[in-house]
Amino acid sequence: MSTEPKKSLSNAEKQLRYRQRQQASGKKELRGYLTPEALSCYQDIQEKTQWNDSTILSNAIRLMYAAHKCGQIGLLNSWLTEHKR
Template sequence: MSDKSSANAEKQKRFRERQKALGNKQVRGYISPEAQSCYNEISQITGWTDSDILSNSLKITYAAYKCGQIKLLNAWLTKNMKEE
């Protein structure tokens, strides 16, 4: 392994260790414990897979964007933010 790829592997390893130390879990990226709680709740209620959750969240966000309702969506998400 070259020095450059070895250094990159070490950098990635340190990043993963930092994320674990912060309590974040990797789904498609690192998410906070609060986000993991929401993800688990969505998964239980809907029965959706990880791919379904990602796909449907993108569809909702895109629909809000196309209809000029991003501000409304953000306001709803802020209003309904979980308090833990």
């Protein structure tokens, strides 16, 4: 039996393992830069719902997909334009 100490993982290795576990569970990472208007909306949603970044993104995509399927994208875009959001 060997008593060699385990080599500790670097931050990059930990992040890689985390991403691999997320991918294995069927999740996909999506990231981007937010406009000031979108950041304001994001902060409003976060304050009201207490959701984390991942939940907000996931729900936003699901809502946009539902709006697309129901033919409501134009309605959503016009509301955002009218309310300067």
